[in-house]
Amino acid sequence: MNDSTNDNVIAMESPEAVIARVRDEIGRRGLSQAQVAREAGISQSSLAQLLGGTYAANPRKMTVRLAQWLARLSQQRAQPVMPQAPGWVSTPTAERILAALAYAHMAGDVAVIYGGAGVGKTTAAREYAARFPNIWIATMTPATAGVTTALEEVCLALGFRELPGGGARMQRELVARLQGSEGLLVIDEAQHLSVAALDALRALHDATGIGLALMGNELIYARMTGGTRAVWLDRLFSRIGRRLRVQRVVRDDVAALAAAHGVEEAAALRRLVEIGGQAGALRAVGKTLRLARMMAAGQGTELGADHIAAAWADLTGGAA
Template sequence: MTKTQTQTGNTEPETTPSTPSTTPREGGTADTVIDEVRTVMARDGISQNQVAKESGVKQTTFNLFINGKYGADPKNIAAKLEKWLASHRAKSDATRAMPPARPWTSTPTSERILAALGYAQMAGDITIVYGAAGLGKTVTAREYARRFPNVWTVTASAARTCSVSMTLEEVLLALGVRELPSGAARMAREAVRKMEGSNGLLIIDEAQNLCVSALDEIRSLHDATGVGVAFLGNEVVYARMTGGSRAAYLDRLFSRIGKRVKLLRPDADDIAAVAAAHGVRDAASLRLLAEIGARPGGLRSVVKTVRLALMMAQDGPLDAGHIRAAHRDLEGC
């Protein structure tokens, strides 16, 4: 058995790959790392698959290592897991220091969005909610889906919904179909079969990422099933339906839109509601948050600023100084 030099300058025995090893490393033996990882997994409810994925260790290798059956030199695997442990500790510490994100807060703007979604589902109609980013369209859609049955959400993207077939795949996945039929026509028929008579609502989030033909296909599904459809997105999706260069057949979609909700920016009541949900009520802080909310990012920027400011306050009273410092930190100033 030869000697090998560690980063700390200590010499340690080098093992052969044929037998399990507990080679000492910077943090101790492989057995120590195994014990630490098992403790964290049990305490925080983390699966082996998640640890393997987050640490960059192959699943099969991790399973052998964590069960003490890894026959090769464990030094590299143990080092990766030590890095994962350090990262997990840092993340846990930060999570404890920072107040948890609220999944949804009722604001005047979010209530307008809820009303539009409710109208679309109740009336079996098409609604479009469009405008600036960071005003709570996505989180409000999630809240609506949490409250009501037969609500299916597709998040459009340039990679996943750039054609009719790809869009139909995403619709079927949202409907719970896992064995997808081949071909756009078969997928459309399956989507109709699943939605017909359901009194459901199909939400297309980030709808500006749908191509023109995919927009028309969603219109076709609505016509065939009578389900409500809600398009959520920025100004682009509305311009695509109304602009002079749009495909002629989008007239059929535009004429079917029953309700339009345009969102420009959060108002003072929106910001006050978000601030109050986080315990912020003093006038100076609200004035600063109103300035932040008027910039690109809207309520999303307000929430991020308040959460960081609360962490900076460290359980003490939060004031405008914390708000200002948090915003500057987030802006990189």
């Protein structure tokens, strides 16, 4: 059923029929009204009134959205099931990242982990946080480059229910929370931070003795070692106890991920190694594997090099 046919069916179906189908879907799948309302893009109170027969306004607009939700469910069921990605996969590069995080954590020191995108820095940090208590990951963006906004992200990572007003007060509250925690603060995408924000994080480390790991691309380290800004980062640079540059993944990284997805064909592994050497590295390999497994499942065949090539072509718009 194409989109125009779906639109015609939705337009022709009565509100009563749509509501009856929604009730059936909720009962059959054990869904909550909150979940249905969220997925359909309507308020939970409107859905409750529609299902209870007490909706006072014209229900057409609401039931069109519910019909669209039902159509999307039907479309999803018609597609091959998207295979679940494997859980944590230990790779040589991941173990190097874990070791750098462990050093910063146990020594109460500063580690800088930097390099290319998609090499597994964030995944490794999340795995480390899953293994030990008091590991906090704050992810920065261009919108959190300043001192106050960066400290807000750290507060949120620590689970503050209410954000203290102003950067100075946040700094004091964070010091009070972090002192004696024996924890590790991981700052992901740290290249987005201003010099002043980096210095504020350095001050947190100095005041509390917690481990601090700065993760990002090549820019985060380059800013500390060269150019006109280097002098302002001397206080932080002199405190770095561990530097780890992860420029690209190695063949064994790709092989470990491929094995976790059940890849056995040598030609398929060779193609994945080629993909891992391009932009995006393991992230690109993981996306390719998921789509390739979906294609193989839809055909009822074993995953092979042809599926890898087709999936990569689909993800890159046909680029080699």
